[in-house]
Amino acid sequence: xxxxLQLDFMVRALxxxxxxxLTAPVIGVFLVQRRLALLGDGIGHVALTGVGLGFLTGNSxxxxxxxxxxxxxxxxxxxxxxxxxxxxxxxxxxxxxxxxGGVFLTGLAPGVNSADLTSFLFGSVSTVSEEDVLVVALxxxxxxxxxxxxxxxxxxxxxxxxxxxxxxLPVRLLSTVIAVVxxxxxxxxxxxxxxxxxxxxxxxxxxxxxxxxxxxxxTVCLSVLLGVLAALTGLSTAFYTDTAPxxxxxxxxxxxxxxxxxxxxxxxGRRSRxxxxxxxxxxxxxxxxxxxxxVSS
Amino acid sequence: xxxxxxxxxxxxxxxPAFAAHDVVVSYDRRPVVRGVSFEIAPGETVxxxxxxxxxxxxxxxxxxxxxxxxxxxxxxxxxPLRRFRDWARIGYVPQRLSVGGGVPATVREVVASGRxxxxxxxxxxxxxxxxxxxxxxxxxxxxxxxxxxVYGLSGGQQQRVLIAxxxxxxxxxxxxxxxxxxxxxxxxxxxxxxxxxxxxxxATVLLVLHELGPLQxxxxxxxxxxxxxxxxxxxxxxxxxxxxxxxxxxxHPHADADRRPSAxxxxxxxxxx
Numbered sequence: 001x002x003x004x005l006q007l008d009f010m011v012r013a014l015x016x017x018x019x020x021x022l023t024a025p026v027i028g029v030f031l032v033q034r035r036l037a038l039l040g041d042g043i044g045h046v047a048l049t050g051v052g053l054g055f056l057t058g059n060s061x062x063x064x065x066x067x068x069x070x071x072x073x074x075x076x077x078x079x080x081x082x083x084x085x086x087x088x089x090x091x092x093x094x095x096x097x098x099x100x101g102g103v104f105l106t107g108l109a110p111g112v113n114s115a116d117l118t119s120f121l122f123g124s125v126s127t128v129s130e131e132d133v134l135v136v137a138l139x140x141x142x143x144x145x146x147x148x149x150x151x152x153x154x155x156x157x158x159x160x161x162x163x164x165x166x167x168x169l170p171v172r173l174l175s176t177v178i179a180v181v182x183x184x185x186x187x188x189x190x191x192x193x194x195x196x197x198x199x200x201x202x203x204x205x206x207x208x209x210x211x212x213x214x215x216x217x218x219t220v221c222l223s224v225l226l227g228v229l230a231a232l233t234g235l236s237t238a239f240y241t242d243t244a245p246x247x248x249x250x251x252x253x254x255x256x257x258x259x260x261x262x263x264x265x266x267x268x269g270r271r272s273r274x275x276x277x278x279x280x281x282x283x284x285x286x287x288x289x290x291x292x293x294x295v296s297s
Numbered sequence: 298x299x300x301x302x303x304x305x306x307x308x309x310x311x312x313p314a315f316a317a318h319d320v321v322v323s324y325d326r327r328p329v330v331r332g333v334s335f336e337i338a339p340g341e342t343v344x345x346x347x348x349x350x351x352x353x354x355x356x357x358x359x360x361x362x363x364x365x366x367x368x369x370x371x372x373x374x375x376x377p378l379r380r381f382r383d384w385a386r387i388g389y390v391p392q393r394l395s396v397g398g399g400v401p402a403t404v405r406e407v408v409a410s411g412r413x414x415x416x417x418x419x420x421x422x423x424x425x426x427x428x429x430x431x432x433x434x435x436x437x438x439x440x441x442x443x444x445x446x447v448y449g450l451s452g453g454q455q456q457r458v459l460i461a462x463x464x465x466x467x468x469x470x471x472x473x474x475x476x477x478x479x480x481x482x483x484x485x486x487x488x489x490x491x492x493x494x495x496x497x498x499x500a501t502v503l504l505v506l507h508e509l510g511p512l513q514x515x516x517x518x519x520x521x522x523x524x525x526x527x528x529x530x531x532x533x534x535x536x537x538x539x540x541x542x543x544x545x546x547x548x549h550p551h552a553d554a555d556r557r558p559s560a561x562x563x564x565x566x567x568x569x570x
Contacts, residue, residue, distance in 0.1 A: 159395065159407065162391055166384070168382065218401070219400055
């Protein structure tokens with residue numbers, strides 16, 4: 001048995017990170033399609049305020065982070081839809097406010113040192129307790145259940161919000177579901193990847209899968225596979241190099257993306273040789289010589 | 298056919314598919330649609346026409362509640378828009394496929410999503426679901442591209458995917474925002490045949506159109522907008538809608554070319570993204 005599996009805390013961390021790698025891309029694929037790739041990041045920063053609040057009040061930082069980031073997610077959604085504040089400005093406010101709140105509240109808390117905060121910023125292997133693994137498993141199950149329940153509606157919403165409304169779908173509710181599920185995912189990933197890098201695990205595997213897949217279904221499956229792969233490989237790397245797991249996981253994910261992008265270019269090149277571009281109908285912008293004729297503009 | 302306000306008469310009044318009463322829509326307090334009223338009877342095929350910026354697309358979207366009304370009333374099938382719930386009856390075709398973040402999706406996945414109101418939760422697609430999707434793909438001639446990514450298709454093919462998505466939901470009221478834009482002549486003819494079949498089955502079709510083109514024989518009525526007001530409501534007389542178009546040449550009708558406006562070739566101008 002390799003050394004890494006003989007240590008209880010490493011087994012716990014590996015289980016937790018596999019769950020994170022599995023869950024994060026499932027919500028990530030909808031965030032990417034809605035052009036909200038940075039939403040997870042914004043929520044992650046807000047979660048840090050929740051962690052600070054947990055330190056200060058003596059509650060479990062995971063619990064307070066869950067509440068604060070879910071509220072933050074709803075707030076982002078409200079700001080995005082009801083005010084003239086542009087999406088990126090609203091996110092910028094959250095980034096700064098979230099970090100500042102987290103550092104400030106942690107500073108006020110007695111007996112908490114910067115190492116405690118750092119373990120939430122970039123993840124920490126050694127501090128993952130059995131209870132943490134249980135919480136991560138429960139949250140992951142909740143996220144997957146909600147995504148399974150609303151999946152079809154979310155696909156329609158993320159394709160085209162107006163079409164979703166013309167289908168009579170509850171667009172506001174579904175947007176809130178996306179935001180809150182993203183918040184829960186941030187919190188469940190927080191212990192392993194850290195709040196600053198959690199969003200990378202939602203987005204980067206999806207970006208990699210996007211290079212290779214043709215269907216939505218395949219994109220989801222492939223991004224989950226790549227997410228789990230990156231989480232386990234990154235965590236092991238962090239263990240052997242004695243570095244923060246978040247950084248190693250994200251670097252592995254980005255390496256996977258680079259490889260997928262290269263593979264995608266090769267794949268598309270081969271496909272276009274096999275099936276040559278559009279033969280039958282004339283392309284847009286051409287003049288048809290056979291039509292009886294009318295002027296369009 | 299517009300006797301909806303009459304007290305119950307012996308002959309039941311026809312409930313209009315769409316009724317718009319004094320509809321005003323504004324963007325940034327600037328009215329884009331200024332007090333438009335009309336009714337569309339079930340089974341009618343109606344074009345909304347007018348020059349660019351005349352408010353035809355905005356008016357059509359307001360009928361579905363996609364843009365808020367500044368004032369006025371809209372009802373669908375006799376139900377005020379706010380309380381209308383029977384959305385499975387409506388098939389909406391937007392102007393273009395929105396790319397979003399570019400997560401891949403196949404033609405079949407997008408078309409099948411049009412059945413969102415017909416599918417039961419947690420059930421796999423039934424034989425009827427699959428048949429409806431295949432029929433919709435066949436109707437727009439994309440059955441052979443079903444497993445390709447929609448983002449790899451040409452603009453005209455993407456337009457046909459959007460139409461197939463609406464068809465897949467088996468609605469009886471279609472609202473289409475410039476469905477012919479970017480579609481080449483051969484496929485315009487094919488779509489005209491599809492719409493004709495829908496119309497013969499009793500579907501109500503409301504189309505935003507820049508020009509009648511091959512749909513001309515189907516359109517019994519055109520609502521013409523200019524600068525947000527309704528300036529015409531009746532049978533379309535062919536070249537007039539195009540007169541405002543830049544570069545339009547006056548064409549004298551020939552005895553043998555009764556329904557064909559001119560002998561000019563189709564010049565398709567791709568829309569800017």
